[in-house]
Amino acid sequence: QVQLQESGPGLVKPSQTLSLTCTVSGGSISSADYYWSWIRQPPGKGLEWIGYIYYSGSTYYNPSLKSRVTISVDTSKNQFSLKLSSVTAADTAVYYCARSDLIKGGFDYWGQGTLVTVSS
Amino acid sequence: QSVLTQPPSVSGAPGQRVTFSCTGSSSNIGAGYDVHWYQQLPGIAPKLLIYANSNRPSGVPDRFSGSKSGTSASLAISGLQAEDEADYYCQSYDISLSGSVFGTGTKVTVL
Numbered sequence A: 001q002v003q004l005q006e007s008g009p010g011l012v013k014p015s016q017t018l019s020l021t022c023t024v025s026g027g028s029i030s031s032a033d034y035y036w037s038w039i040r041q042p043p044g045k046g047l048e049w050i051g052y053i054y055y056s057g058s059t060y061y062n063p064s065l066k067s068r069v070t071i072s073v074d075t076s077k078n079q080f081s082l083k084l085s086s087v088t089a090a091d092t093a094v095y096y097c098a099r100s101d102l103i104k105g106g107f108d109y110w111g112q113g114t115l116v117t118v119s120s
Numbered sequence B: 001q002s003v004l005t006q007p008p009s010v011s012g013a014p015g016q017r018v019t020f021s022c023t024g025s026s027s028n029i030g031a032g033y034d035v036h037w038y039q040q041l042p043g044i045a046p047k048l049l050i051y052a053n054s055n056r057p058s059g060v061p062d063r064f065s066g067s068k069s070g071t072s073a074s075l076a077i078s079g080l081q082a083e084d085e086a087d088y089y090c091q092s093y094d095i096s097l098s099g100s101v102f103g104t105g106t107k108v109t110v111l
Helices: none
Strands: A003-007 A018-025 A034-041 A048-053 A059-061 A069-074 A079-084 A093-101 A107-110 A114-118 B009-012 B018-023 B036-040 B047-050 B064-069 B072-077 B086-094 B099-102 B106-110
Touching (some): A018 A034, A018 A114, A048 A069, A048 A093, A059 A069, B009 B018, B018 B086, B018 B106, B072 B086
Antiparallel strands (some): A069 A079, A093 A107, B036 B086, B064 B072, B086 B099
């Protein structure tokens, strides 16, 4: 059973960089069959796709966040990471990591999510 | 920045059938990209409910069904149960954004 677990600070100051890591267990992040994604959900609002990465390191970002987002992968640790720079209160959200199946489509496995609050 | 539009809420009595839509455009659903549906219970991560328009992952009851036509997709829940009360999101790929997009979300209330 594949499991994803987000980790990182729950509080980030405005203008600083938000950094989160997703650890994948029960499956290899190096599989050619999946993309690995970050998705966020502001309190009381809907879901927003941030971006995804392939095991090779190829990345695809939401154009609205592209200038501030970096997603990277560490295949040796079976982890992928998110960095979001110059954060503001609008970046306060529950951040989820998720797996996307290239064949079936959709995000089939999700982490439990981690709340990141941007506040001084 | 959702480009997929859903009705904010729908409701139904236990046992009834409810359906709701996910409306996109020629750059996403209308371009032939698959639609996927998620169920999100309060305080919990979304769960894949329907993939590739009409397919159910293992373990999802057959009360849930999906369809797609033109620039829209629909999710139907038959035999509505109290445990179906949740938020539901559609998701597809948008060629103009070169990435995934989610719907605005629909809250299903069981009366």
